[in-house]
Amino acid sequence: MLDIVHTQLEGCFVLTTKVFKDNRGWFSESYHQNRFEKATGYKVDFVQDNESYSTEGVLRGLHFQKGEYAQAKLVRAVYGKVLDVVVDCRKNSPTFGQYFSEILTSENRKQLFVPKGFAHGFYTLSKEAIVQYKCDNYYHKEAESGIIYNDPELAIDWQLNGRPVLSEKDLQLPRFKDIEI
Numbered sequence: 275m276l277d278i279v280h281t282q283l284e285g286c287f288v289l290t291t292k293v294f295k296d297n298r299g300w301f302s303e304s305y306h307q308n309r310f311e312k313a314t315g316y317k318v319d320f321v322q323d324n325e326s327y328s329t330e331g332v333l334r335g336l337h338f339q340k341g342e343y344a345q346a347k348l349v350r351a352v353y354g355k356v357l358d359v360v361v362d363c364r365k366n367s368p369t370f371g372q373y374f375s376e377i378l379t380s381e382n383r384k385q386l387f388v389p390k391g392f393a394h395g396f397y398t399l400s401k402e403a404i405v406q407y408k409c410d411n412y413y414h415k416e417a418e419s420g421i422i423y424n425d426p427e428l429a430i431d432w433q434l435n436g437r438p439v440l441s442e443k444d445l446q447l448p449r450f451k452d453i454e455i
């Protein structure tokens with residue numbers, strides 16, 4: 275009922291939920307705590323669900339919340355297609371500074387689990403996209419931080435089609451070398 279693929283970043287997984295199709299359409303359990311814990315070995319209590327709508331070329335991120343407000347996230351595209359990107363910002367991690375990306379679409383039903391200590395962002399590849407994600411900590415504006423999307427040290431391949439659309443806030447995010455987690 276829940277397929278899991280481990281990435282090269284410890285604790286970061288791609289999950290795919292089972293779809294039941296019939297002559298009406300389809301049904302799927304988009305989240306099941308027991309199955310999530312059994313598949314990942316992680317006990318995560320999500321407390322906040324987020325949803326954002328973006329048009330083609332929009333890039334949101336890379337974001338994280340600092341310190342005790344760090345958030346683990348479970349991200350999926352419920353409409354359209356995005357390139358989801360995570361960066362390992364855990365100082366003691368053997369993959370510190372490495373990134374992983376995955377195409378999430380409403381069709382492939384892939385979900386990316388982003389552990390605490392990671393920065394997260396996505397680039398919108400379809401005309402429109404709706405991304406939903408569960409967070410295991412509440413939003414704390416004062417704890418918000420992030421990394422500029424085109425940091426040369428990270429050299430993330432965003433699969434850009436032209437100049438991305440970012441918020442003023444995101445255009446002023448710091449370099450990876452200057453962040454405080």
Ligand SMILES: Cc1cn([C@H]2C[C@H](O)[C@@H](COP(=O)(O)OP(=O)(O)O[C@H]3O[C@H](C)C(=O)[C@H](O)[C@H]3O)O2)c(=O)[nH]c1=O
Pocket residue numbers: 324326334335337338394395396413441
């Ligand atoms: C994240 C968040 C934002 N807001 C308010 C704050 C702003 O007035 C407005 C837009 O926020 P922001 O521009 O930070 O939204 P995104 O750029 O989509 O931020 C998200 O983008 C990347 C992909 C992430 O992974 C983060 O979870 C999140 O930071 O929503 C809230 O009220 N609650 C929240 O949890």
